Amino acid sequence: MKIKLSSLLTACLLLFSVCMKAQTAVPGKQAIVMLKEFYTTYMTEVAGSGDPRISEKKLDVLKKRYCTAKLISRLPKLAEQTDADPIINAQDSSPECVKTLLVKPDLKKPNQYIVSYNDGVSAVMIHVSLIQQNGRYMIDNVR
Secondary structure (H helix, E strand, O other), rough: HHHHHHHHHHHHHHHHHHHHHHHHHHHHHHHHHHHHHHHHHHHHHOOOOHHHHHHHHHHHHEEEEEEHHHHHHHHHHHHHHHHOOOOOEOOOOOOOHOOOEEEEEEEOOEEEEEEEOOOOOOOOOEEEEEEEOOOOEEEEOOO
């Protein structure tokens, strides 16, 4: 009897842990999809910017949609310090860069992701922190 109860309890715990893992995996995938969408759109706009005023407005709309107000307020200072767009860690982009875009979770830190791409010379890595606001993932920090 003790063996059956022990086996049943072990099976229940195993099933519970599998269910919990499945539930937590979905948000990570949603975050990756969101980051790929944002970076693909952002880098494409930077790469194809014809009229700088129109492009800047489109980039501002993207930032407001995907980034927290805290990050948006920090971006000018970060850009000044690095002489680059801190979102892409570069001054410009190209369609070739977009083709090499990868997003993966940082396994060492929760809610952290690594966005990377090849700029034709070297690999560029951006560490991105996400938070949830109003049920949506938002970029809260880039470094």
